[in-house]
Amino acid sequence: MRICLTIRGSGSSLGLETNNQHTTNWFAHFMRYATTSARNCNFAVRNNCFAKRVCVFGLSMLFAFFANARIFAQEPTATSRPHILLIMTDDMGWMDLACQGNPVLQTPRLDAFAAESVRFTNAYAAAPVCSPTRAALMTGLAPARLHITQHGADQPSFWPDDRAIQPPKSEHELPLASTTLAERLSDAGYATGFFGKWHLGADKKFWPENQGFDVNIGGCGLGGPPTYFDPYRIPALPPRKAGEYLTDRLVDEAIEFMRREHDSPMFVCLWTYNPHYPFEAPKEYVDPYNGREGAGLKNAIYGGQITATDHAIGRILTELEQLKIDDETLVIFTSDNGGWSGATDNRPLREGKGYLYEGGLRVPLMIRWPGVTQSGKEIATPVVSMDLTSTILDAAGVQLDQSSKPDGESLRPLFRGEQLAREELYFHYPHFAFHKANRPGAAIRRGSFKLIRRFDDDSVELYDLEDDLGESNNLALQKPELCRELNAALTAWLEETGAGIPQSLHTPAAKK
Numbered sequence: 001m002r003i004c005l006t007i008r009g010s011g012s013s014l015g016l017e018t019n020n021q022h023t024t025n026w027f028a029h030f031m032r033y034a035t036t037s038a039r040n041c042n043f044a045v046r047n048n049c050f051a052k053r054v055c056v057f058g059l060s061m062l063f064a065f066f067a068n069a070r071i072f073a074q075e076p077t078a079t080s081r082p083h084i085l086l087i088m089t090d091d092m093g094w095m096d097l098a099c100q101g102n103p104v105l106q107t108p109r110l111d112a113f114a115a116e117s118v119r120f121t122n123a124y125a126a127a128p129v130c131s132p133t134r135a136a137l138m139t140g141l142a143p144a145r146l147h148i149t150q151h152g153a154d155q156p157s158f159w160p161d162d163r164a165i166q167p168p169k170s171e172h173e174l175p176l177a178s179t180t181l182a183e184r185l186s187d188a189g190y191a192t193g194f195f196g197k198w199h200l201g202a203d204k205k206f207w208p209e210n211q212g213f214d215v216n217i218g219g220c221g222l223g224g225p226p227t228y229f230d231p232y233r234i235p236a237l238p239p240r241k242a243g244e245y246l247t248d249r250l251v252d253e254a255i256e257f258m259r260r261e262h263d264s265p266m267f268v269c270l271w272t273y274n275p276h277y278p279f280e281a282p283k284e285y286v287d288p289y290n291g292r293e294g295a296g297l298k299n300a301i302y303g304g305q306i307t308a309t310d311h312a313i314g315r316i317l318t319e320l321e322q323l324k325i326d327d328e329t330l331v332i333f334t335s336d337n338g339g340w341s342g343a344t345d346n347r348p349l350r351e352g353k354g355y356l357y358e359g360g361l362r363v364p365l366m367i368r369w370p371g372v373t374q375s376g377k378e379i380a381t382p383v384v385s386m387d388l389t390s391t392i393l394d395a396a397g398v399q400l401d402q403s404s405k406p407d408g409e410s411l412r413p414l415f416r417g418e419q420l421a422r423e424e425l426y427f428h429y430p431h432f433a434f435h436k437a438n439r440p441g442a443a444i445r446r447g448s449f450k451l452i453r454r455f456d457d458d459s460v461e462l463y464d465l466e467d468d469l470g471e472s473n474n475l476a477l478q479k480p481e482l483c484r485e486l487n488a489a490l491t492a493w494l495e496e497t498g499a500g501i502p503q504s505l506h507t508p509a510a511k512k
Ligand SMILES: [Ca+2]
Pocket: 090, 091, 129, 130, 276, 336, 337
């Protein structure tokens, strides 16, 4: 009989070969003890995997000597499964962190995390508004394919009276028939916990506990919290302590889950309500920003929300260290769409939430995957929310069947210095946002070029983001051939995904 035990985080395994079942059972018990002892040892460099391996190997050899069995060592395997901590903020803009270049906002914990991570400089949300990105990340499928393309239920109050087109119907509930990331990881043996904003169905039957999560704290149909202070009036979050701040509470709950479950693989989704409207933050976080409004800060309370969020996320990252699982946890940090221009300064990007310009789509993304990512590295390859789904499944060793056809790719090749297979990213937002100021459209990015098509008049805009990050110089007239090529690719993608397209209201029938 041959058994082997993996030292999580190091990716290494030690094993034993014997014909004696009794010896095998004792070895399993012994190795669990040895591994725990090694993890708890106070090495000079606590996360020194080599030291852990030496310690476990020494103890194992001792056992083998007495048990008269043969010990073997195994090289790191692709089946080592990390814990997964997926943090997604709500409406945090691309420029809303100091490490992203914001000159005012104080985000020391996320800046430190960025320094230990790979930072993606061309990361995109699947959509410029909430729910579609959430659905995309949870399924690995593009919002256009899911027909979940609007922030919650679309409604007449979002439609300008003088509109030339009528937006298509958008689903706003993630169907129970969808196979979610949580369901796939749960099937693979992960404990699954959801903490925060869900926004994928008002009816309880669509909430996280019915979409693959063992635990749901705060996830419901709400797109924003009625208030950030307890009592929150959030259906899936009972009051606890009057005046407590929402993000602190969610992190407390996530930490409690981690303390309980970390002996086996965990999938922890912390999807903060912050820094989405309403503007509310503890005074101690707001005070440093009072009077500092200007470039990089429109609103002192919003600044307080960002720093409060940074502080809370810092606590969960510290907890990984205290549980001694930071070197065996894949941590991903991102946002669900660009910053809302009413709250934050997205410059140098154009516009914000609800637009297909970079301000609406581009988001922070940092990934720390011990043994896989290099600290402090930056990657400029354009990536999108669905890639995170594929990356997580890759890390967990979950194989997708052919029928799943994910719209993302695992980012692991990029960490090895290789390229992704695809050449384009596509976006589809055929709606008017809550602010009604955008034009419904779709977009394609290939290389440094981005083409946006407007559904109201079928016009296109073309930008070279390498030279023109602010999308101020429309090259459509100068590069008609490239426009035709990108527009044709966009048409083919919209057809392939079965995307819902707005209808013209200027037909003879409609004019009557
Ligand atoms: Ca959002």
